[in-house]
Amino acid sequence: MNKNITVIVGTKWGDEGKGKIASREAENAKLVIRATGGNNAGHTIIYKGTSLPLHLVPGGISNPNAICIIGPGVVLDLEVLLSEIELLKNTGIPNIDERLKISGRAHVIFPYHKELDILYENMKKHPVGTTKRGIGPSYADKNNRTGIRMYDLLLPTDKLKEKIEEAIKPHNQLFKANNMEYAIADAKSLAKEYHLLGKKLEKYITDISPIILDAIDNNEKIVVEGAQAFRLDLDHGDYPMVTSSNPVVSGTLCGAALPPQALNVVIGVDKAYNSRVGNGPFPTELPASIDENGNVIKDAVPLEGDIVRDLGHEYGTTTKRPRRCGWMDCPILHSAKYTSGIDYLCLNHLDTLGQIGLKLGYIKVCTSYKYKGKVINYYPDDINLSGEIPEPIYETLQGGWEIDSSCKNYSELPDLAKKFVEIVEKASGIPVKYLGTGPANDDLIVREDI
Numbered sequence: 257m258n259k260n261i262t263v264i265v266g267t268k269w270g271d272e273g274k275g276k277i278a279s280r281e282a283e284n285a286k287l288v289i290r291a292t293g294g295n296n297a298g299h300t301i302i303y304k305g306t307s308l309p310l311h312l313v314p315g316g317i318s319n320p321n322a323i324c325i326i327g328p329g330v331v332l333d334l335e336v337l338l339s340e341i342e343l344l345k346n347t348g349i350p351n352i353d354e355r356l357k358i359s360g361r362a363h364v365i366f367p368y369h370k371e372l373d374i375l376y377e378n379m380k381k382h383p384v385g386t387t388k389r390g391i392g393p394s395y396a397d398k399n400n401r402t403g404i405r406m407y408d409l410l411l412p413t414d415k416l417k418e419k420i421e422e423a424i425k426p427h428n429q430l431f432k433a434n435n436m437e438y439a440i441a442d443a444k445s446l447a448k449e450y451h452l453l454g455k456k457l458e459k460y461i462t463d464i465s466p467i468i469l470d471a472i473d474n475n476e477k478i479v480v481e482g483a484q485a486f487r488l489d490l491d492h493g494d495y496p497m498v499t500s501s502n503p504v505v506s507g508t509l510c511g512a513a514l515p516p517q518a519l520n521v522v523i524g525v526d527k528a529y530n531s532r533v534g535n536g537p538f539p540t541e542l543p544a545s546i547d548e549n550g551n552v553i554k555d556a557v558p559l560e561g562d563i564v565r566d567l568g569h570e571y572g573t574t575t576k577r578p579r580r581c582g583w584m585d586c587p588i589l590h591s592a593k594y595t596s597g598i599d600y601l602c603l604n605h606l607d608t609l610g611q612i613g614l615k616l617g618y619i620k621v622c623t624s625y626k627y628k629g630k631v632i633n634y635y636p637d638d639i640n641l642s643g644e645i646p647e648p649i650y651e652t653l654q655g656g657w658e659i660d661s662s663c664k665n666y667s668e669l670p671d672l673a674k675k676f677v678e679i680v681e682k683a684s685g686i687p688v689k690y691l692g693t694g695p696a697n698d699d700l701i702v703r704e705d706i
């Protein structure tokens with residue numbers, strides 16, 4: 257079988273800047289596929305100077321020759337999808353109708369999923385801190401075999417109504433028991449509304465397998481744009497503080513309907529410092545003046561975490577929530593290398609880390625952990641909310657650096673920045689092939705020798 261699939265995955269908790277390397281890889285791709293999650297993810301693409309915030313359509317859509325697929329592993333909020341398609345068309349991106357393909361097997365997010373997301377979070381003693389986009393409840397219905405797929409929307413409305421009726425029975429009982437009459441779903445009106453939405457999207461809804469078979473047989477390049485990240489994976493992340501899909505490479509291949517034998521290369525993406533939204537363990541987190549809901553406490557003295565957040569503009573693309581920030585964590589990268597088979601790393605925000613170092617006077621890199629009395633170089637499986645969080649063991653670099661996008665070669669980097677990269681490579685066991693030096697797509701150093 258031809259091996260021409262490139263998979264791009266996040267190595268921490270999302271927001272690593274996957275879009276930059278994804279755009280680069282998509283430039284010569286025939287197929288660009290989104291495989292997991294829904295509009296809990298967010299990435300911004302730049303098309304002829306206009307920046308376009310996308311949540312569902314693969315960023316590869318800016319390549320006029322690429323076919324962009326939303327795979328069966330994705331859950332879709334149709335209003336969001338339709339407004340993205342409109343935005344892309346209004347921006348003048350060519351041939352959207354011919355190039356966008358949506359798997360008929362992808363599941364639909366309904367308004368009741370969003371209400372359930374809020375309700376489940378409110379019921380929990382330790383909420384996950386979800387994006388409240390209905391992602392988890394939609395996947396739960398999928399697993400319960402009561403989910404509604406894109407193909408279902410094209411059924412006659414009485415057939416669709418029957419399916420929705422089945423899906424909403426337990427949800428409506430729950431809404432009633434919690435005095436949420438406003439959330440009670442009506443199958444008849446939903447069937448009518450969603451059949452119409454399905455009709456609007458009909459030209460994109462298709463069986464994606466022949467497109468994929470064709471591309472593999474013709475040795476065309478296929479790029480999978482991963483969403484979310486390793487530590488948010490349902491099976492391999494910080495359960496229960498995770499999302500409800502599998503963003504590790506094996507999960508993305510399944511969600512994109514791709515055979516593992518056709519895999520060519522896996523690029524893991526990280527930032528030179530780390531960040532997280534939502535709750536859950538974050539061993540290298542720095543203290544910051546944000547409250548338990550993620551709001552910045554005004555007038556508080558800026559702490560290390562605030563400085564990193566402000567220099568990195570770490571506020572969620574999707575929810576605008578201030579992100580928790582911390583130092584680079586290599587044991588997680590080391591674990592990600594094996595769980596996802598990562599060949600190369602792309603480290604973004606090397607410029608920002610230099611600024612952080614200049615402001616604080618130092619930069620730290622976590623190279624291993626102290627955990628349960630032992631020194632370990634991987635992320636332990638048995639961490640939970642009340643459990644012990646691994647204690648980072650740091651290497652410290654004194655000072656920082658100033659670089660900008662004019663720096664295009666690794667050899668031009670300041671020695672301290674190179675030292676940082678060497679520490680990450682040694683501790684993670686992954687070669688750093690790409691380094692982000694600024695916000696634009698071409699603010700990137702590519703080490704061709706790796």
Ligand code: IMP
Binds near residue numbers: 269386392488
């Ligand atoms: P959910 O995916 O909305 O259920 O949220 C579960 C957890 O995953 C929350 O902590 C979210 O903030 C986080 N999450 C989900 N998608 C992303 C993403 O694309 N980037 C960063 N965090 C995410």
